[in-house]
Amino acid sequence: MKTLDFWFDVVSPYAYLAFERLPQALEGCSYRVRYRPLLFGALLSHWGQLGPAEFEPKRAWTMRQVHWLAREAGVELAxxxxxxxxxxxxxxxxxxxxxxEELPNRRVVEALFHHVWRGGADANDPARxxxxxxxxxxxxDPQRNEVKGRLRAHTQExxxxxxxxxxxxxxxxxxxWGLDALPMVRAALQGDAWFDGPWQEAARARPGVRRR
Structure with missing residues:
Protein backbone atom coordinates (compact mmCIF):
# COMPACT_ATOMS: atom_id res chain seq x y z
CA MET A 1 0.00 0.00 0.00
CA LYS A 2 1.37 3.39 -1.02
CA THR A 3 1.45 6.41 1.31
CA LEU A 4 0.37 9.83 0.08
CA ASP A 5 1.35 12.99 1.92
CA PHE A 6 -1.41 15.55 1.38
CA TRP A 7 0.14 18.94 2.15
CA PHE A 8 -2.46 21.61 2.77
CA ASP A 9 -3.38 24.98 4.19
CA VAL A 10 -7.07 25.62 4.81
CA VAL A 11 -6.73 29.12 3.32
CA SER A 12 -6.60 27.53 -0.15
CA PRO A 13 -9.90 26.77 -1.90
CA TYR A 14 -8.04 24.45 -4.27
CA ALA A 15 -6.79 22.45 -1.29
CA TYR A 16 -10.38 22.21 -0.06
CA LEU A 17 -11.65 20.99 -3.42
CA ALA A 18 -8.79 18.50 -3.76
CA PHE A 19 -9.52 17.17 -0.27
CA GLU A 20 -13.18 16.67 -1.19
CA ARG A 21 -12.36 15.04 -4.53
CA LEU A 22 -9.54 12.78 -3.36
CA PRO A 23 -11.60 9.66 -2.49
CA GLN A 24 -13.45 9.73 -5.82
CA ALA A 25 -10.34 10.54 -7.85
CA LEU A 26 -8.41 7.61 -6.37
CA GLU A 27 -11.28 5.13 -6.09
CA GLY A 28 -10.06 1.57 -6.53
CA CYS A 29 -6.42 2.40 -5.71
CA SER A 30 -4.59 1.04 -2.68
CA TYR A 31 -3.20 3.89 -0.59
CA ARG A 32 -3.24 5.65 2.75
CA VAL A 33 -3.10 9.40 3.32
CA ARG A 34 -1.11 11.44 5.80
CA TYR A 35 -2.56 14.94 6.11
CA ARG A 36 0.29 17.44 6.53
CA PRO A 37 -0.55 21.01 7.62
CA LEU A 38 1.80 23.84 6.63
CA LEU A 39 1.73 27.61 6.24
CA PHE A 40 1.17 28.56 2.62
CA GLY A 41 2.33 32.12 3.29
CA ALA A 42 5.75 30.82 4.32
CA LEU A 43 6.08 28.95 1.01
CA LEU A 44 5.21 32.12 -0.88
CA SER A 45 7.76 34.13 1.09
CA HIS A 46 10.47 31.54 0.53
CA TRP A 47 10.01 31.50 -3.24
CA GLY A 48 9.34 35.23 -3.55
CA GLN A 49 5.77 34.83 -4.80
CA LEU A 50 2.44 36.50 -4.25
CA GLY A 51 -0.59 34.40 -3.42
CA PRO A 52 -3.40 34.13 -5.99
CA ALA A 53 -5.62 36.35 -3.83
CA GLU A 54 -3.00 39.06 -3.38
CA PHE A 55 -3.51 40.90 -6.65
CA GLU A 56 -6.94 41.72 -7.92
CA PRO A 57 -7.20 40.23 -11.45
CA LYS A 58 -5.97 36.82 -10.26
CA ARG A 59 -8.06 36.97 -7.09
CA ALA A 60 -11.21 37.58 -9.12
CA TRP A 61 -10.41 34.75 -11.55
CA THR A 62 -9.48 32.35 -8.75
CA MET A 63 -12.77 32.83 -6.95
CA ARG A 64 -14.80 32.51 -10.13
CA GLN A 65 -12.95 29.34 -11.09
CA VAL A 66 -13.22 27.62 -7.72
CA HIS A 67 -16.95 28.34 -7.55
CA TRP A 68 -17.32 26.85 -11.03
CA LEU A 69 -15.24 23.80 -10.13
CA ALA A 70 -17.22 23.28 -6.94
CA ARG A 71 -20.49 23.48 -8.84
CA GLU A 72 -19.27 20.99 -11.44
CA ALA A 73 -18.11 18.58 -8.72
CA GLY A 74 -21.24 18.97 -6.58
CA VAL A 75 -19.19 20.31 -3.65
CA GLU A 76 -20.61 22.98 -1.36
CA LEU A 77 -18.46 26.12 -1.33
CA ALA A 78 -19.01 29.60 0.04
CA GLU A 101 2.35 10.10 13.65
CA GLU A 102 1.15 13.31 15.38
CA LEU A 103 -0.94 14.15 12.30
CA PRO A 104 -4.65 14.99 12.04
CA ASN A 105 -7.01 12.39 10.63
CA ARG A 106 -9.43 12.97 7.77
CA ARG A 107 -12.32 13.79 10.11
CA VAL A 108 -10.36 16.63 11.68
CA VAL A 109 -9.18 18.04 8.35
CA GLU A 110 -12.71 17.86 6.98
CA ALA A 111 -14.01 19.84 9.97
CA LEU A 112 -11.35 22.51 9.39
CA PHE A 113 -12.08 22.86 5.69
CA HIS A 114 -15.83 22.97 6.26
CA HIS A 115 -15.32 25.62 8.95
CA VAL A 116 -13.66 27.83 6.35
CA TRP A 117 -15.39 26.99 3.07
CA ARG A 118 -19.00 26.35 4.06
CA GLY A 119 -21.42 28.94 5.36
CA GLY A 120 -19.56 32.10 4.36
CA ALA A 121 -18.65 33.14 7.91
CA ASP A 122 -15.43 34.62 9.31
CA ALA A 123 -12.92 31.76 9.64
CA ASN A 124 -11.18 33.51 12.55
CA ASP A 125 -14.25 34.60 14.49
CA PRO A 126 -13.31 33.84 18.13
CA ALA A 127 -16.65 32.25 18.99
CA ARG A 128 -16.53 29.99 15.94
CA ASP A 141 -3.51 23.07 23.55
CA PRO A 142 -3.03 24.65 20.08
CA GLN A 143 -1.09 27.47 21.78
CA ARG A 144 1.52 25.17 23.29
CA ASN A 145 5.07 25.71 22.07
CA GLU A 146 5.18 22.05 21.07
CA VAL A 147 2.36 22.56 18.59
CA LYS A 148 3.81 25.81 17.27
CA GLY A 149 7.13 24.06 16.76
CA ARG A 150 5.49 21.21 14.88
CA LEU A 151 3.89 23.63 12.43
CA ARG A 152 7.18 25.44 11.84
CA ALA A 153 8.92 22.09 11.32
CA HIS A 154 6.26 20.87 8.89
CA THR A 155 6.52 24.06 6.88
CA GLN A 156 10.30 23.89 6.75
CA GLU A 157 10.16 20.25 5.69
CA TRP A 177 0.76 20.17 -7.24
CA GLY A 178 -2.80 21.34 -7.58
CA LEU A 179 -6.34 20.05 -7.86
CA ASP A 180 -5.83 19.18 -11.52
CA ALA A 181 -2.94 16.84 -10.64
CA LEU A 182 -5.27 14.24 -9.10
CA PRO A 183 -5.44 12.20 -12.36
CA MET A 184 -1.64 12.13 -12.40
CA VAL A 185 -1.59 10.83 -8.83
CA ARG A 186 -4.00 8.09 -9.82
CA ALA A 187 -1.86 7.09 -12.79
CA ALA A 188 1.26 7.00 -10.62
CA LEU A 189 -0.50 4.80 -8.05
CA GLN A 190 -1.50 2.44 -10.84
CA GLY A 191 2.12 2.07 -11.98
CA ASP A 192 1.98 4.08 -15.21
CA ALA A 193 5.40 3.69 -16.89
CA TRP A 194 5.44 7.38 -17.80
CA PHE A 195 6.62 8.11 -14.27
CA ASP A 196 9.71 5.91 -14.71
CA GLY A 197 11.43 8.00 -17.41
CA PRO A 198 9.42 10.71 -19.19
CA TRP A 199 8.63 12.26 -15.78
CA GLN A 200 12.27 13.30 -15.39
CA GLU A 201 12.86 14.21 -19.03
CA ALA A 202 9.80 16.46 -19.17
CA ALA A 203 11.30 18.70 -16.47
CA ARG A 204 14.83 18.83 -17.88
CA ALA A 205 16.08 22.40 -17.80
CA ARG A 206 16.42 24.14 -21.15
CA PRO A 207 18.22 27.46 -20.65
CA GLY A 208 16.22 30.40 -21.90
CA VAL A 209 15.46 34.05 -21.25
CA ARG A 210 15.43 35.09 -17.59
CA ARG A 211 13.76 38.20 -16.22
CA ARG A 212 15.82 40.15 -13.70
Missing part, protein backbone atom coordinates in the same frame (compact mmCIF):
# COMPACT_ATOMS: atom_id res chain seq x y z
CA UNK A 79 -16.33 32.25 0.20
CA UNK A 80 -15.49 33.09 3.83
CA UNK A 81 -16.31 36.59 5.03
CA UNK A 82 -12.63 37.60 4.88
CA UNK A 83 -10.21 36.17 2.35
CA UNK A 84 -7.30 35.90 2.39
CA UNK A 85 -7.12 35.49 6.16
CA UNK A 86 -4.45 34.33 8.58
CA UNK A 87 -4.86 30.52 8.88
CA UNK A 88 -2.37 30.15 11.74
CA UNK A 89 -4.91 29.25 14.43
CA UNK A 90 -6.57 26.60 12.27
CA UNK A 91 -3.31 25.02 11.13
CA UNK A 92 -2.14 24.81 14.74
CA UNK A 93 -5.46 23.28 15.72
CA UNK A 94 -4.98 20.62 13.05
CA UNK A 95 -1.68 19.55 14.58
CA UNK A 96 -3.01 19.80 18.12
CA UNK A 97 -5.51 17.11 17.12
CA UNK A 98 -2.74 14.87 15.81
CA UNK A 99 -3.07 11.17 16.52
CA UNK A 100 -1.11 8.64 14.46
CA UNK A 129 -12.94 29.00 16.67
CA UNK A 130 -13.85 28.17 20.25
CA UNK A 131 -16.82 26.06 19.12
CA UNK A 132 -14.67 24.21 16.58
CA UNK A 133 -12.02 23.52 19.20
CA UNK A 134 -14.62 22.16 21.60
CA UNK A 135 -16.00 19.91 18.86
CA UNK A 136 -12.60 18.53 17.86
CA UNK A 137 -11.31 18.18 21.44
CA UNK A 138 -7.61 18.41 20.59
CA UNK A 139 -5.18 16.33 22.62
CA UNK A 140 -2.93 19.37 23.03
CA UNK A 158 7.81 21.21 2.87
CA UNK A 159 10.19 23.96 1.72
CA UNK A 160 13.13 21.55 1.86
CA UNK A 161 11.20 19.08 -0.32
CA UNK A 162 10.58 21.79 -2.90
CA UNK A 163 6.91 22.51 -2.32
CA UNK A 164 5.79 25.86 -3.67
CA UNK A 165 2.02 25.67 -3.34
CA UNK A 166 -0.98 23.83 -1.97
CA UNK A 167 -2.42 21.36 -2.33
CA UNK A 168 0.61 19.22 -3.02
CA UNK A 169 0.58 15.43 -2.85
CA UNK A 170 3.89 13.68 -2.30
CA UNK A 171 4.16 10.10 -3.56
CA UNK A 172 7.32 8.02 -3.96
CA UNK A 173 9.51 11.11 -3.89
CA UNK A 174 7.45 12.90 -6.54
CA UNK A 175 5.42 16.06 -5.95
CA UNK A 176 2.01 16.60 -7.56
Missing amino acids: LPAQHPFNPLALQRLALACGEV LQALTQTLRPAL AIDLGLFGVPTIALDGKLF
